[in-house]
Amino acid sequence: MIQKSNATVEVNLAKLKKNLQALRSYLDEDTRVMSVVKADAYGHGAVEVASTLEPMVEAFAVNDIHEGIELRKQDITKPILVFEVPQKTTASQYRVHNLTATVSAKEHFDWLPNGTSYHLNFDTGMGRLGFSPEESERVLSLMEENQNLFCTGLYSHFATADSPESDFVTEQHHLFTKIREQFPGKLSAHVANTGATAFYSSEQFDMVRLGIGLYGYAPGKTNIEGIKPILQWKSNLVQIKPIIEESPVSYGATWQAPSDGNLGVIPVGYDDGLKRSLSEELTVRIGGEKYPLVGNITMNYSMVFLGDDKYKPGTSVELLYAESDARDWASKIDTIPYEILTSINPKIPREYIL
Known part of the structure; x- marks a missing residue:
């Protein structure tokens, strides 16, 4: 890619680390962190951000498989979850590059090659991707039928966690808790984003996904103490x-x-x-x-x-x-x-x- 010469973007990696530390203060000691570096780390540079945070977090998340491959080629070794719907044309690359796929529909089990790791995505109210809560038993059956694939986690997305005291967050949390209870305890579970991490202390499960807060911004109008733009x-x-x-x-x-x-x-x-x-x-x-x-x-x-x-x-x-x-x-x-x-x-x- 030919770079422009008309401007520069400065990214302060020391402030990035401080933002992570500030957000960790909201977490239980054993809660793990998945750093969201999709969209080139929200425009900050995914490779540099991931390289800086790798010793400090437990996993990364990207939007598409190409973003995950880029991180692997730059020697990022921690688990990488890919949010996008798996594509038939690139499904083989999950296993080649040791990436974790997202499964949110029945056909995804058919598209992924043997040996692929995946997380299940449930729609608890975001209204975007994911199995419905009512499909939990069916999804459990699909897991058992596809033991050549390795389920390592399940997750959902809050729709209103950018606002403190949202009743809808409570509703989604309740739904996801009921879903989680139906699946093996060894699976990782994550639903909290930056807003839920800072504003809802009971929504953590065993992992949280930190995105915009790492880069110094609250997801909504309510400030988060201790974070600064980088x-x-x-x-x-x-x-x-x-x-x-x-x-x-x-x-x-x-x-x-x-x-x-x-x-x-x-x-x-x-x-x-x-x-x-x-x-x-x-x-x-x-x-x-x-x-x-x-x-x-x-x-x-x-x-x-x-x-x-x-x-x-x-x-x-x-x-x-x-x-x-x-x-x-x-x-x-x-x-x-x-x-x-x-x-x-x-x-x-x-x-x-x-």
Whole structure:
């Protein structure tokens, strides 16, 4: 993959470790952690994140088999659970690369080659993938009929654990508990995500799946004490030009200069993950000072009004930083930090701070 040269993403691995430690404080001593590194670790770099966390966690989770294979090729040895529905064309790769499949429908037993390990996925209210609770006995029979495959766990997904005191979490937990009681005790069981880990102390079972919290964000509006964002996004000014009062900027001419001054051009646009819907909503930081992005964000560029201040081309620009992080961006366009983080173009180089 050819990397871009217009920006850099800095990922602080020391803060990553501290976030894990903070989240572990919510867990029972013997509760294991599965680190979720799908979508390139939410845009942070799956290989580097997994390599950093491997001595500190018991397992990893990815979305698709290709993500799992990438980790194996980079010498990640801990168990890796693949969330996606198994595909006939790639099913053989689970065993080749020692990956754990997810089985959520009867036909998946037929697609997986002998010797494959798997976890069962039950739908307790997420309304996405998984067997229904009413199918528990049937699933037990399928397990017995397919002893050439190795079931090592079962799991479900909470739908509302991002909100403390959700009655629906209690309902899902009750359902999953009843399902768990029907299966052999040797199987691992996990349903709690970051929100359930921090907000619901009784939902842990023997393993939790930590995702967004590792990267420094709570899954909803309620903060989680002790975690901090680990990613910063930086670019630079490529051109500075004078602008006169009432001069329009960018497509649509929706913004006009409030006074004479200087306009800075940043070589980052929506192709890089700086969403167009954030136009005229953000401030960036240059030389310790905050300045507004103005006009519509374009595919490859965005503009900043500098007022009377002047900077040289090449001056660093902070896009995502402590006072303007993914949660702040998300609140401006009614989305979630997950979307902001995973939208950052993977071609932008990631630099890692130990």
